[in-house]
Amino acid sequence: MSLLEVRALTHVYAQGTAYEHRALDRVSFTLEEGGFTGLIGHTGSGKSTLVQHLNGLMKPAEGQVLLDGEDIWARQGGIRGVRFLVGLVFQYPEYQLFEETVYKDIAFGPTNMGLSAQEVDRNVRQAAALVGIGEELLGRSPFELSGGQKRRVAIAGVMAMRPSVLILDEPTAGLDPQGREDILGQVQQYRLQEGATVLLVSHSMEDVARHADRILVMDHGRLVENGPVEEVFGFDSRLGDIGLAVPQVTSIFRQLHRRGHAVSPVFTVEAAIAQIEGLLEGGGIG
Numbered sequence: 001m002s003l004l005e006v007r008a009l010t011h012v013y014a015q016g017t018a019y020e021h022r023a024l025d026r027v028s029f030t031l032e033e034g035g036f037t038g039l040i041g042h043t044g045s046g047k048s049t050l051v052q053h054l055n056g057l058m059k060p061a062e063g064q065v066l067l068d069g070e071d072i073w074a075r076q077g078g079i080r081g082v083r084f085l086v087g088l089v090f091q092y093p094e095y096q097l098f099e100e101t102v103y104k105d106i107a108f109g110p111t112n113m114g115l116s117a118q119e120v121d122r123n124v125r126q127a128a129a130l131v132g133i134g135e136e137l138l139g140r141s142p143f144e145l146s147g148g149q150k151r152r153v154a155i156a157g158v159m160a161m162r163p164s165v166l167i168l169d170e171p172t173a174g175l176d177p178q179g180r181e182d183i184l185g186q187v188q189q190y191r192l193q194e195g196a197t198v199l200l201v202s203h204s205m206e207d208v209a210r211h212a213d214r215i216l217v218m219d220h221g222r223l224v225e226n227g228p229v230e231e232v233f234g235f236d237s238r239l240g241d242i243g244l245a246v247p248q249v250t251s252i253f254r255q256l257h258r259r260g261h262a263v264s265p266v267f268t269v270e271a272a273i274a275q276i277e278g279l280l281e282g283g284g285i286g
Helices: 047-054 078-085 102-112 117-130 147-159 177-194 205-211 248-258 269-282
Strands: 004-013 021-031 036-040 062-067 086-089 165-169 197-201 214-219 222-228
Touching (some): 004 047, 021 047, 021 062, 036 047, 036 205, 047 086, 047 197, 078 086, 086 147, 102 117, 117 177, 147 177, 165 177, 177 205
Parallel strands (some): 021 222, 036 197, 036 214
Antiparallel strands (some): 004 021
């Protein structure tokens, strides 16, 4: 069974007023269990509004969000239980830290789930280790840490609840390339370790191409693309029609293809290097 499904989801801000705005317009898609999906689109396309519906922070004007086939607003145990199963990491999550120690901040979620002290301790230490927060930092104030460490603590606080769906809204915003790769590598590790489903909102086409297996594309509140990475970012990509770019390396290979070179689409630098080396050995590029 598909883990999370969105059916004809619609959301209207300031409905019935002069400022009415349809932020989501009949959006439908499915996140398959264990998959890694990227969500892209211009600022204002509806991405953040969409993800806040997936764990019940916002309620749709029309349509449904289904978790294991059941409307999240009709589940036994209420919407609070949904938020333990569908974890949401906001943009700049480090600004949401508030406890006096790193340990307590990571423990906040699992404690509110009603877990035993032993279970909370296990989850805290596992999540901290997963994001690279050492034992020596658990007793420190989170406000004494670096910006990158704070972000890891905030993400660990969501991972410690062991959600089956992990949604990240621009988790690498403001980080350098190595910091971005570290965070997303840890997200991948969590996905593989827990068998979790991941939805990543990002403006970085390179990050999405490197980690996602499917891509959703939003434009003016509508879902305009939904498919595998190679389809959405391929040589015949329609992203340019809505002002979005493919990864830079994909654009370079598109130009080579247009000039008659026998190249196929690539989405990461590593794949590009491998293909170029193969072509040079075979005399395919001159």
